[in-house]
Amino acid sequence: MTVTDMSQGKRFFASENVYLPHIAIIEKVIDETPGVKTFHFNFKDEKLRKEFSFKSGQFAEYSVLGVGEAPFCISSSPSRSDHLEFATQQVGKVTNALHRLGVGAEIGFRGPYGNGFPLDFLQGKNLVFVGGGIGLAPLRSLIWNAIDNRDKYENIDIIYGARSPDDLCFKYDLDTWDKDKTINIISTIDREDKSWSGRVGFVPKVLEEVAPSASNAVAIVCGPPVMIRFTFPVLIKLGFTPEQMITTLEKKMTCGIGKCGRCNIGNLYVCRDGPVFTYAQIKNFVSSEY
Ligand code: FES
Known part of the structure; x- marks a missing residue:
């Protein structure tokens, strides 16, 4: 599967000038x-x-x-x-x-x-969300979407981390998801903190410990580049194929519409071909760019 062929949301341009907001x-x-x-x-x-x-x-x-x-x-x-x-x-x-x-x-x-997450591909699957810091922002759009269409998806696992308790974003969402019995959520921080009684450890390490099954699953990953870089090898170790691993990138985008050429990774434009990619699409660039 590639994620470049999905229909886009409806666009509304204020005029012929595509740069006019x-x-x-x-x-x-x-x-x-x-x-x-x-x-x-x-x-x-x-x-x-x-x-x-x-x-x-x-x-x-x-x-x-x-x-x-x-x-x-x-x-x-x-x-x-x-x-x-x-x-x-x-x-x-x-x-x-x-x-x-x-x-x-x-x-x-x-x-x-951009393309957005491949909802048709994700339906009927176990969703494994792996996020770090503000990288939860795009994931939470899909998480809420999946919760609001709960019957279309199987298990939902969320592994989310930040440097410290203060750096956890969307705490109100984390609390709500924690109370939802249909979701398995684990929040973690990088280092011990007096105010934190939950899990401690970097996201890729916690992912390895939690070890979600790769069977009928898709992992959706977003976070700091270093987290992304260390998360993919863990997922591979857990049995996820490059097609079962999805991430979303925001790197270097300027025009947003495929015109300025600033956002390329290899032969892909993040704005036009992404920002959502399978690992299969970007694995050759991950070590140097992410
Ligand atoms: S942001 Fe300009 S080409 Fe992608």
Whole structure:
């Protein structure tokens, strides 16, 4: 299976100019960790608000007027459509500007772009989510989507980690999933911490200890490059084939629509051919790029 042939969500361009964003209003801001915020938003245009659609795993370009734009996945689920969400870490000019915005502020939005997760391929399978840090953002869109369509999937395992308890994102989701008897979730932190009574250890190590079965399963992985790099060999050891391993990348994207040529890994464009890839598609580039 490749994940380049999936139909995309419905796009709405404000005009012939594909770089012209739609205006969206921030409705809520959540402090996830000291450097990460989640923004809830909705389009200013009533019609667009009603008709916009996207797929879990797709991304968009978000802009702050006069500052610039940056790509992030849509972190909410299409199965919960009263508003949209994205999460971003404060790492540069655009994200600094976004982090200064509050409820009522306007942002620009272009998208949705990219392929999204292959829902048809995932249906009827055991889903093994492996996430680290803010890498849970794209996974949570699919996790909520799977929960809202629970009968379409078999077991759901989530292994999620961060450096410290403070660095765990979406704690409210982790709590909710922890209470859901149909989900097996394990949260871990890298090093012992007085405030933490849960699991301790790097995500790939915990994954190896938990050892989810590869039978009829797909692993969906997203996190820091070092986590991704060490997670794939563990999955292979557990019996997952490269086709059963999926990840989503956000690397180096600028235009978001296959025009600037900045986001290539090998002969693939992350924005146009991804951002969701099977390990089979990217394994030749993982050691050097991820
Ligand atoms: S971001 Fe411009 S080609 Fe991919």
